[in-house]
Amino acid sequence: MASTHKKVIVRKMDRDSVQGYVAAEDFLVGSKVELLNTAGNVVLVDLAEIKGVYYVRDFADSNSLPRKTFTTRPRVEGLWVRLRFRDGETLEGLMPNDLSQVRAEGYFLNPPDTRGNVQRIFAPRSAVSELTVLAVIGSAAKRRRQADAAHQTPLLFNELPAE
Numbered sequence: 001m002a003s004t005h006k007k008v009i010v011r012k013m014d015r016d017s018v019q020g021y022v023a024a025e026d027f028l029v030g031s032k033v034e035l036l037n038t039a040g041n042v043v044l045v046d047l048a049e050i051k052g053v054y055y056v057r058d059f060a061d062s063n064s065l066p067r068k069t070f071t072t073r074p075r076v077e078g079l080w081v082r083l084r085f086r087d088g089e090t091l092e093g094l095m096p097n098d099l100s101q102v103r104a105e106g107y108f109l110n111p112p113d114t115r116g117n118v119q120r121i122f123a124p125r126s127a128v129s130e131l132t133v134l135a136v137i138g139s140a141a142k143r144r145r146q147a148d149a150a151h152q153t154p155l156l157f158n159e160l161p162a163e
Contacts (some may be wrong), residue, residue, distance in 0.1 A: 001004065003019050004023065004024040005021035005022060005023060005024070006022055006023075006024055007019075007021060007025075007055065007056050007057070007058070007059065008020060008021065008022050008035070008053050008054060008056065009053075009054045009056055009059070010033060010045055010050055010052075010053050010054075011034060011050070011051045011052050011053075011054060011123065012045070012049050012050055012051060013049060013050070013086070013087065013127065014049070015029075018035060018037060018045065019037065019038050019059050020035040020036050020037040020038055020043065021035070021036045022034065022035055022036070022053070025030050025160075027053075028047075028105055029044065031046060031048070031105070032044040032045060032046050032047065033045045033047065033050060033053060036158045039060070047105060047106070047126055048124075048126050050124050050126075050127060051085060051087070051123070051124075051127045052121050052122065052123050052124075052127065053121065053122040054118050054120075054121055055118065055119045055120040055122075056117050056118055056119065057119060058115050058117060062068070065091070065111055065112075065113070065116070065118055066113060066114075066116055067111075067112045067113045068089075068090065068091050068092065068111075068112065069082075069090075069091075069092045069093055069112060070112045071112075073135065073137070074094055074112075074137055075137075076094055076110075076137065077095065077097065077137055077138060078095055078097050078110075078137055079095040079096070079097050079133055079135075079136055079137075080092070080093075080094055080096040080133070080134040080136075080137055081093060081094070081095050081131055081132065081134060082110065082130075082131070082132045082134055083107070083109070083123055083128050083130070083131055084128070084129050084130040084131075084132075085123075085127055085128060085129060086127060086128070086129045088139065091111070091121075091123075091133050092109050092112055092134070093109030093110055093112065093121060094109060094110045094137075094138040095107060095109045095110075096108070097136060102115055105124060105125065105127075106122055106123050106124040106125050106126075106127075106130070107122070107123050107125070107126075108120060108121070108122050108142065109121050109123065118152055123137070126148050
């Protein structure tokens with residue numbers, strides 16, 4: 001495993017969970033998640049059994065997400081999505097609007113309450129029954145610049161003044 005590890009709680013489809021550490025980038029080994037549990041043992045958990053890998057700040061606050069939907073439109077750039085899991089649970093989050101960051105095994109998203117214990121979630125494709133894009137949120141500065149450019153009067157330097 002890599003030298004940088006992130007604290008995670010792996011929630012399984014059967015409501016069981018495992019606490020431990022995963023490598024920052026290469027936590028998937030084939031179709032399994034490689035996890036160093038809190039006892040110091042390396043555990044491989046099959047993706048088909050996993051509902052989500054929750055990147056957390058602290059293991060002590062291991063309750064589920066306090067808020068699963070956004071109360072207002074998110075202000076951060078990205079794709080505002082709603083995931084429906086196979087067990088019927090619904091979760092909203094923000095995904096990067098960048099195809100290079102999409103993984104074939106699943107989806108990374110930021111939860112509605114980033115100040116809470118859960119900072120990021122990896123949801124395997126096998127656990128998700130439906131993914132809906134609610135909105136594409138872009139940068140307000142980019143929109144303003146484009147709008148200002150459309151209203152600018154063009155300057156014509158090739159025309160000579162009439163005499």
